[in-house]
Amino acid sequence: MKLLANVMEQVLKRNPNETEFHQAVKEVLESIEPVAEKHPEWMQAGIFSRFVEPERQIIFRTAWVDDNGDVQVNRGFRVQFNSAIGPYKGGLRFHPSVNVGIIKFLGFEQILKNSLTGLPIGGGKGGSDFDPKGKSDGEIMRFCQSFMLELSKHIGENTDIPAGDIGVGGREVGYLYGMYKKLRNDFTGVLTGKGLSYGGSLARTEATGYGLCYFMEEALNAKGKSFKGATVTVSGSGNVAIYATQKIHEMGGKVVAMSDSNGYIYDSKGIWLETIQRIKEVERERISKYIEYHPGSIYKEGCTGIWDVECDIALPCATQNELDEQAAKTLIANGCFAIGEGANMPTTPEAVDLFIKKKVLFGPAKAANAGGVATSALEMSQNSMRYSWSFEEVDAKLKDIMVTIYKNVSAAAKEYGEEDNLVVGANIAGFIKVATAMYAQGIVY
Template sequence: MTKAQEYVATVKEAIQRRDPEQTEFQEAVFAVLDSLIPVLDKHPEYIKANLLERMVEPERVIEFRVPWQDDAGNYQVNRGYRVQFNSAIGPYKGGLRFHPSVNLSTVKFLGFEQIFKNSLTGLPIGGGKGGSDFDPKGKSDSEVMRFCQSFMTELARHIGPDLDVPAGDIGVGGREVGYLFGAYKRLRGFENGVLTGKGLTFGGSAARVEATGYGLLYYTQSMLDAHNDSLKGKKIKISGSGNVALYALQKANELGAKVITVSDSDGFIYDPDGIDYSAVKEIKEIERGRIKEYAQKVSTAHYMEGSVWNYDIDYDVALPCATQNEIDQKQAELMVKDHVKYICEGANMPSMPEAIKTYNENNIYYGPAKAANAGGVAVSALEMSQNSERLSWSFDQVNNKLETIMHYIFSKSETAAKEYGVEGNYQAGANIAGFEKVATAMMAQGLV
C-alpha cells in the first residue's frame, strides 16, 4: 500500500468514525477520494498538509428549526440546513432543496459534490448546499410563502452576495426563490446577488431555467465528439420530467436525437416515434399533471408503471435526470444488454457505486453529475456576474457562454484523465480536475 493509499484509508476511517450514520455523504466522498490517489502520489505536500481531511470537513454547518403556519391555522415545524463546505475559490454557491428526504447527510453529500462541480466550471465559486425536509408538493402558494419567509428569517443571517449565494434545487423553483428573495429583501435590504434563479424582472438570468438540461446535452455532445460520434439519430432514454429532463429533451431533439422515454415517480412513457417536447411541457408546466397523461394525448405513446431503467429496449444514450441512486447494478447490467454506449447524469448522483462499476467494466462512457449537470450552477454564476455589473445579457449570450463552459468541463476532465493514466475515465478526470484547482487555492491560503 502506497503512502497515498494509506492516507486515503485514514481519511475514510475518520469520516466513518465521526459520522457513521451519514451513508449518502460517505458514498459521495469515498468515490472521490479513491480517484485522487494518483494526484496524492504526485503531490506528497497535500498529504503533509492533511488537505483531504480539511476538505471533507465543512467549513460551517448550520441547522435550524423552521416554524410556519398552514392554511388551517395549525403550527408546523421543519428542519432547515445550510452547509458552507468550501470557500477556497469563491463564495459558497449551491442550491436549496425542499423535499421530505432532506437530512444533514444528504445536504453534506450535495455540498461536497458542489465543491468540484463549481471548480470545474472555471468560475470563482466555492461549494455549499442547503434545504429543508419541507415538502412543497400539495401546499398552497400561501403556505409555501409562509414557509419560505420563516426559512429565510434564519438563513439571512448566514448568506450574502460575497459570502454565500443559494439557488434552487428539487422543490425550489421560481416561486420559492421569489418568496425567499422577498423575505431576504425585507430583512437585509435589496442585494440583488444574494440568490440566483430569480425572475427576469428582478435580476434573474435568461436561460437559467433551461441551463442544466441544455448543459447536459452540450456535455454529452462533447463526449460523443471525443469518440468521433454524433447525437444525430441516437435513441435516448431520459428519466424524470422536471426542468432538467424537460430541457434536456428539448435540446436533444434540436441536436437530431430521438428521446424515447421520460418519467415521473409513478411510471414512464415510451414513444417509439420520439417524445413530443411541447406535449410534455404542457402537461408538467401548465397543467401540472402526471406523465401518464401524455399517453392520453399522443396515440403512439405507451405508459408503464415503475422505473424506466427496468424497461428492456435497445437504445444508445442514457440521461438519468430524476433523483439520486435511481440506477442500481441490475439496471446498469440491463443497459449493457440494451447496447447503451454513453451515460451522462442530469440528476445529482443518480448511479449507485455498483452501477458505475458496471459501466466501467463494460466500456460504457460515463459522464458524472458533477461534470455533466454543472450547467445550472454555471448559469447561476453568470447571473451573479450580471448582478454585480447591473447588466442583463440576452438568452443567446448566456446560452453561448453555457455551451463554451460545458465543452470546457469535458475537455478539462478528459485532459486530467489522460495526465494521470486513466484515459477515458471521465469520472476520475472530473474529480481530479475539480480537486486540483481547489487544492492549489487551499495550499496558497495556508491553514484556513
C-alpha cells in the same frame, strides 16, 4: 486507497448513517489517491482531511402556518462546505428525504462541480424536509418566508449564494428572495434562478439540461459518435429532463421515454415536449396524464422500469442512486453506448464501475450537469454589473464552459493514466484547483 484510508475512516466515524455522503467521499478519495502520492506537501498540510470536513453546518427550525391554521414544523439546513476559490454556491432542495447527510453529499459534490466550471465559486448546499407537493401557493409562500427568516443570517452576495434544486423552482425562489430583500433592505444577487424581472438570467432555466447535452456531445464526438440519429432515454421530468430533451431534439436525437417518481412513459415516435411542459409546469400533474394526450404512447408504474427501454444513450436526470447495477446490465445488453448524469450522483458505484469496465462512455454529474451552477455564476456576474446578456450570449458562454470542462476532465484522466475514465478525470481536475487554493491560503483554523 492506501494514503487516504485514514481520511475515509474519519469520515465514517464522524458521520455515522450518512450513506450518500460516504458514497460521494469514497469515490473522490479513490480517484485522487495518485494526487496524494504526487503532493506529499498537501498531505502534511492536512488538505485531504480538511477537504472532506465542511467549514460550517447550520441546522434550524422552520415553523409555518398551513391553510387550516395549524402550525407545522420543518427542519432547515445549510452546509457551507468550502470557500477556498470563492463564496459558497449551491442550491436549496425541498423534499421529505432531505437530511444533513443528503445535504453534505450534495455540498461535497458541489465543491468539485463548481471548481470545474472555472468560475470563482465555492461549494455549499441547503434545503429542508418540507414537501411542496400538494401545498397551496399560500402555504409555500409562508414556508419560504419562515425558512428565509433564519437562512438570511448566514448568506450574502459575497458569502453564500443559494439557488434552486429539487422542489425549489421559480415560484419558491421568488418568495425566498422577496423575504430576503424585506429583511435586509438590500437588492443584491444573493439568490440565483430569479425571475427575469428582478435580476434573473436568460437561459438559466434551460442551463443544466442544455449543458448536459453540450458536454455529452463533445464527449460523443471524441468517440466518433453524436446525438444525431440516436434514440435517448431521459429519466425525470423536471427542468433538467425537459431542457435536455429539447436540446437533444435540436441536435437530431429522439427522446422516447421520460419519468416521474410514480412511473414512466414511452412514445416510440418521440416524446412531445410541449405536452410534458403543459402537464408538469401548467397543470402540475403526474406524467401518466401524457397518454391522455397521446393515445399511442405507453405508461408503466414504477420509475426504475425506464431503464428497460432500449436506447443508444441514457440520461439519468431524476435523483440520486436511481440507476443501479441491474439497470446498468440491462442498458448494456440493449446496446446503450453512453450515459450522461443530469442529476446529482444518480448512478450507484456498482453501476458506474460496470459502465467503465464495459467501456460505455460515462459522463459524471459533477462535470456533465455543471451547466446550471455555471449559468448561476453568470447570473451573479450580470447582477454585479447591473446588466443583462441576451439568451444567445449566455447560451454561447454556457456551451464554451461545458466544452472546456470536457477538455480539462479528459486531459486530467489521461495525465494520471486513466484515459477515457471521466469520473477520475473530473475528480482530479476539480480537486487540484481547490487544493492548490487551500494550500496557498495556509492552515486556517
